[in-house]
Amino acid sequence: MTILHSLLSNPSRKKNKDPSSQTEATSSASHWVEVEDTRLGTTYKPSHVYRHQSMRFKGNDRNDFFANEPMTGNLGISGYILMVCSYILLALTFPIAICFCVKVVKEYERAVIFRLGRLLPGGARGPGIFIVIPCIDTYRKVDLRVxxxxxxxxxxxxxxxxxxxxxxxxxxxxxxxxxxxxxxxxxxxxxxxxxxxxxxxxxxxxxxxxxxxxxxxxxxxxxxxxxxxxxxxxxxxxPVQLQRAMAAEAEATREAGAKIIAAEGEQKASKALSEAALIVSQSPVALQLRFLQTLSTISAEKNRTIIFPLPMEIVRHFIKRNRYYRQNK
Structure with missing residues (x-):
């Protein structure tokens, strides 16, 4: 916030010498300032903020200078003249002027009235009927709905x-x-x-x-x-380019994950196969059972030709006989 300028108070006021009312006298003789809130872009004109006070407000602690105060300052001679002229005009055109003075706001609306640019006391009007004085009063309707x-x-x-x-x-x-x-x-x-x-x-x-x-x-x-x-x-x-880059990155990540999973599966399968081979090598009966199981699996399929592998003992016997006949010749 920045202080723009300050105005001297009315010099006709006299300071009170009574110590009990020193604060009141100081307040009446102090300056009032205009404050510009650069964050909101709004100019405030408080009537009870003085030069020696801090002008810093934090969030919700900032006081509103208009909502609960009567019209700040005096209307001046011209303002009072306009008010008197408006009342006289209303009196002279009474039956017709009522149509221009009576306004209505709905249940979900409120009307904020300004008289010669100054906020009227009492807050917003409505819902229902309210009175405005033409030429000197203006109002704004505010919708309270979501x-x-x-x-x-x-x-x-x-x-x-x-x-x-x-x-x-x-x-x-x-x-x-x-x-x-x-x-x-x-x-x-x-x-x-x-x-x-x-x-x-x-x-x-x-x-x-x-x-x-x-x-x-x-x-x-x-x-x-x-x-x-x-x-x-x-x-x-x-952006489109970033979407393509992220899609390529996601695809590469998925492919890398799939390869890792496949490698882990092969590793586990090889380990299981080596353990099975070790067990079969230690038990010849297990090899025969595996042989019979393979034959039953092949016979279940619709194949016309079935190849029966011979056990190694029979093959060795035929090999020995073949060598014996060759040597005798």
């Missing part, structure tokens, strides 16, 4: 250096009509989304991110009289 604000897609650089386009919808309502009119120019457009999450959180934990954004927006817009009801992330999109 409204939706579609934030244009924003490109955000996530924490893991991935550019994502986030499409968000904000649902909000006006909680204080007077503050929403006097403290911000357009409450429906005063929103900003800041996120420091990574891409995986955008895609997998949207609900939690939406709650975080709702809390952040609600804290920022509370001094404006705006209550953020819900924030929804409709879509999270990536």
């Amino acid at each position: 409204l939706s604000f579609d934030v244009p897609p924003q490109e955000i650089l996530s924490r893991d250096a991935v550019t994502v386009a986030v499409d968000v919808v904000v649902y909000f309502r006006i909680s204080n009509a007077t503050i929403s009119v006097t403290n911000v120019e357009d409450s429906s457009r005063s929103t900003k989304i800041i996120s420091t999450n990574n891409f995986e959180e955008y895609t997998c934990d949207r609900e939690q991110i939406s709650l975080q954004m709702q809390s952040t927006l609600d804290e920022i817009t509370s001094p404006w009289g705006v209550k953020v009801e819900r924030v929804e992330m409709k879509d999270v999109r990536l």
